[in-house]
Amino acid sequence: GAVVSQHPSRVICKSGTSVKIECRSLDFQATTMFWYRQFPKQSLMLMATSNEGSKATYEQGVEKDKFLINHASLTLSTLTVTSAHPEDSSFYICSAPRGAQTQYFGPGTRLLVL
Amino acid sequence: GENVEQHPSTLSVQEGDSAVIKCTYSDSASNYFPWYKQELGKGPQLIIDIRSNVGEKKDQRIAVTLNKTAKHFSLHITETQPEDSAVYFCAASITGSNFGNEKLTFGTGTRLTIIP
Numbered sequence: 230g231a232v233v234s235q236h237p238s239r240v241i242c243k244s245g246t247s248v249k250i251e252c253r254s255l256d257f258q259a260t261t262m263f264w265y266r267q268f269p270k271q272s273l274m275l276m277a278t279s280n281e282g283s284k285a286t287y288e289q290g291v292e293k294d295k296f297l298i299n300h301a302s303l304t305l306s307t308l309t310v311t312s313a314h315p316e317d318s319s320f321y322i323c324s325a326p327r328g329a330q331t332q333y334f335g336p337g338t339r340l341l342v343l
Numbered sequence: 344g345e346n347v348e349q350h351p352s353t354l355s356v357q358e359g360d361s362a363v364i365k366c367t368y369s370d371s372a373s374n375y376f377p378w379y380k381q382e383l384g385k386g387p388q389l390i391i392d393i394r395s396n397v398g399e400k401k402d403q404r405i406a407v408t409l410n411k412t413a414k415h416f417s418l419h420i421t422e423t424q425p426e427d428s429a430v431y432f433c434a435a436s437i438t439g440s441n442f443g444n445e446k447l448t449f450g451t452g453t454r455l456t457i458i459p
Contacts, residue, residue, distance in 0.1 A: 271451075272450065273387070322386050324447075330375045330377075330392075330436060331377070332377070334386040334387045334388070334389075335386050336386045337386040
């Protein structure tokens with residue numbers, strides 16, 4: 230069964246609004262979670278590493294003020310896309326490591342900004 | 344940093360035949376190589392992984408081989424079935440002091456189509 234969940238699975242919002250995406254590890258704790266972005270027919274691009282109890286680490290070129298990450302607990306990380314614009318429309322996926330190096334991915338959240 | 348190349352980008356195979364997808368990596372320090380299957384509109388699903396202390400690992404119809412000297416690893420799917428149709432991604436990471444939290448570098452993906 231699924232070990233990582235995401236909510237919502239799909240969201241449509243107006244340009245200029247903010248959207249929050251939740252990532253939860255099920256039945257295990259994750260001090261670190263990862264957030265990815267995937268455009269159609271492309272590979273996964275790591276956006277940031279979410280760290281429980283400390284600030285997230287962002288990859289080069291990712292705006293930290295636009296993509297706010299909060300690792301609220303050992304089982305929950307949230308990604309907030311602030312002032313979303315149409316170019317932010319994408320498939321956002323989180324992952325969490327369980328055991329030695331094994332990363333499990335959530336089902337993804339499709340964001341459409343009108 | 345690490346760079347992972349994946350080939351082919353698309354692959355069509357007759358049902359029942361075998362499929363092979365190959366990846367190469369650049370950083371000789373990489374020591375963990377997972378393979379993910381992604382179906383349309385879903386998140387990637389781990390199907391098999393291998394660590395650098397072994398050369399081959401098999402799980403039913405799926406196997407992965409690793410050549411550390413040449414820095415390449417391959418996914419082998421035998422007796423392919425229509426439900427194997429998906430996009431497959433290879434990845435690599437380096438074990439460090441941050442145990443269990445290492446970043447994955449992904450290949451560009453292979454779209455596998457099984458022809459009935």
